[in-house]
Amino acid sequence: MSITRNGRITAGAVVAVLATSLTACSAGGGGGGGSDEGATAEEIEAALQEGGTIDYWTWTPQAEKQIEAFEAAYPNMTVNLTDTQGAEEHNTALQNAIAADKGIPDVAQLEYQSVPQFQLPGQLTDLTAYGLGEHEDLFTPSTWGAVALADGLWGLPQDSGPMALFYNADVFEENDLVVPTTWDEYVEQARKLKQSDPEKFLFNDDGNGPGGVTSMIWQAGGKPFQVDGDTVTIDLADEGTQKWAETYQQLLDEDLMSNITGWSDEWYQALGDGTIASTIVGAWMPGIFEDGVPGGAGAWRVAPMPTYDGTPVNAENGGSADVIPAGADDKLLAAGFLQWLNTDPESIQAFLDTGGFPATVAELGSEEFLGYESEYFGGQKINEVLAAGAGDVVEGWQYLPWQSYANSIFSDTVGQAYLDKSSLLDGLAAWQEENVRYGQEQGFTVNG
Structure with a gap:
C-alpha cells in the first residue's frame, strides 16, 4: 500500500546495521531486549489503562486514524507519530537512532524483508515474552513466517501483499x-x-x-x-x-x-x-x-x-510488520500498543477503510471484505481475487x-x-x- 514498498536503503546504512551482527549473536544479543523482560496480558492491559507516552515511526497512511481510535480506547495514552515517508528513509533514520542510542522509537514499522537485518544484530525485542505468540492463528502463514524467526517473534504482521x-x-x-x-x-x-x-x-x-x-x-x-x-x-x-x-x-x-x-x-x-x-x-x-x-x-x-x-x-510482494526496537524506552506500553494496532478489530477496520490490505485471516475471509465492489475496477469484487491469492502463497x-x-x-x-x-x-x-x-x-x- 505504499509506492516505496520496494524501496532500497543506502549501502552505508546496511553496513552499519550489520557491522556488529556476529558479535551480537555470539554475545546473546539476538534475543532482542533480554531474558528479564516480558509481561502477562493482565500487566500489559493495566499499563495501558494507567497510561503514558510512546513514539511510533511509520510511513503507512492509515496511522493517524488508528492512533485516534487507540487513544479513544485508552484515554490516558498518548502516541507521538513520526511519518517517515517511506522504507528507505525510515530504515536509515532507525539505524541512525540505534547507532546513537538516542531517539529510538518504541514501535516502528519494518518491511518483512528488513526484519532479519535488524533482528540478527539483536536490535529487536522478542515479543514471545509478552505473550504475543498466542496470536499466530490470527495471521496468514506467510506473514507470520516473516516475523517468527530464529526461535523468536520479532514483530506482528501489519499487512500483506499477495x-x-x-x-x-x-x-x-x-x-x-x-x-x-x-x-x-x-x-x-x-x-x-x-x-x-x-x-x-x-x-x-x-x-x-x-x-x-x-x-x-x-x-x-x-x-x-x-x-x-x-x-x-x-x-x-x-x-x-x-x-x-x-x-x-x-x-x-x-x-x-x-x-x-x-x-x-x-x-x-x-x-x-x-x-x-x-x-x-x-x-x-x-x-x-x-x-x-x-x-x-x-x-x-x-x-x-x-x-x-x-x-x-x-x-508475497511487499508488506510490513510492526516491531519494538531493543532500545525502546517503554516496552510494556509498546507491546500493548503494537498488539492493539495489529489485532484489535477497530484498528484493523481503520486500516482497511483507508486502503490497507490485511494480513489477518478473519478479515480476508469476511463477507464484507470479499463483497466489496470497487468502482475504480469497474464494480469488480477485487478482494475475492486478492484474498484467494493470499491463500495460495508458497511457504x-x-x-x-x-x-x-x-x-x-x-x-x-x-x-x-x-x-x-x-x-x-x-x-x-x-x-x-x-x-x-x-x-x-x-x-x-x-x-x-
Whole structure:
C-alpha cells in the first residue's frame, strides 16, 4: 500500500546495521531486549489503562486514524507519530537512532524483508515474552513466517501483499487479448499485443525492481536464500529461479516489455493511457491506482497470478510488520500498543477503510471484505481475487540478512541484463557472486 514498498536503503546504512551482527549473536544479543523482560496480558492491559507516552515511526497512511481510535480506547495514552515517508528513509533514520542510542522509537514499522537485518544484530525485542505468540492463528502463514524467526517473534504482521495480475480490460478487448492463466499464455498475449499495437506493451520493467523479481522467483518455487543463524546459502540458479528466468528472458529478448522508470510520472501516465496494459504486483496496489492513475478508472481489472502449469500458486510482494526496537524506552506500553494496532478489530477496520490490505485471516475471509465492489475496477469484487491469492502463497521463503544491500546492487548486476538484453541467468550469477563476497566481509559463513 505504499509506492516505496520496494524501496532500497543506502549501502552505508546496511553496513552499519550489520557491522556488529556476529558479535551480537555470539554475545546473546539476538534475543532482542533480554531474558528479564516480558509481561502477562493482565500487566500489559493495566499499563495501558494507567497510561503514558510512546513514539511510533511509520510511513503507512492509515496511522493517524488508528492512533485516534487507540487513544479513544485508552484515554490516558498518548502516541507521538513520526511519518517517515517511506522504507528507505525510515530504515536509515532507525539505524541512525540505534547507532546513537538516542531517539529510538518504541514501535516502528519494518518491511518483512528488513526484519532479519535488524533482528540478527539483536536490535529487536522478542515479543514471545509478552505473550504475543498466542496470536499466530490470527495471521496468514506467510506473514507470520516473516516475523517468527530464529526461535523468536520479532514483530506482528501489519499487512500483506499477495501478488496479482492487474490488467487494462479496455486494451485487452480492443486488441482481442485473453486474460492469461499461465506464463506461456502471458508471453503469447505479449506477442499478440505487440503485433496489434506496437506502441503498447503488456508489461513494464526498468531493471531496478529486485522486489518484483524475488517475488516472481518465489512464485516459481525458488528458494535462493537460506539462512541458519550466521550461515547463509545463496543459490540463484536453483530450479525455481531458472524457471522464472527462462520465461522472463523471452519478454526481454523479444522486446515485449517497456522499460519506463517505475513509479515515475511517465509510468503513472502509461498506466492511465493504456501504454502499459498490465502489471504484476502486490495486493496493496488498488489504492495506488485510485490515487495515482485516475485516467484508468473503470478500465482496470484484477486476475489471479499466471502460473507455470495452471495450478494456483502465489508469492508475497511487499508488506510490513510492526516491531519494538531493543532500545525502546517503554516496552510494556509498546507491546500493548503494537498488539492493539495489529489485532484489535477497530484498528484493523481503520486500516482497511483507508486502503490497507490485511494480513489477518478473519478479515480476508469476511463477507464484507470479499463483497466489496470497487468502482475504480469497474464494480469488480477485487478482494475475492486478492484474498484467494493470499491463500495460495508458497511457504518457506527467506530473505538475506542484508536484503536491503542486496537490493541496492540489483541494478548493477541483474539489471544490466535488461539494458544489454543479455542473459538473466548471467546477471543472477553476478548478483550471487557480489552477495557472497559482501556476506563474507560482514562475517557470515556464506555458501554459494
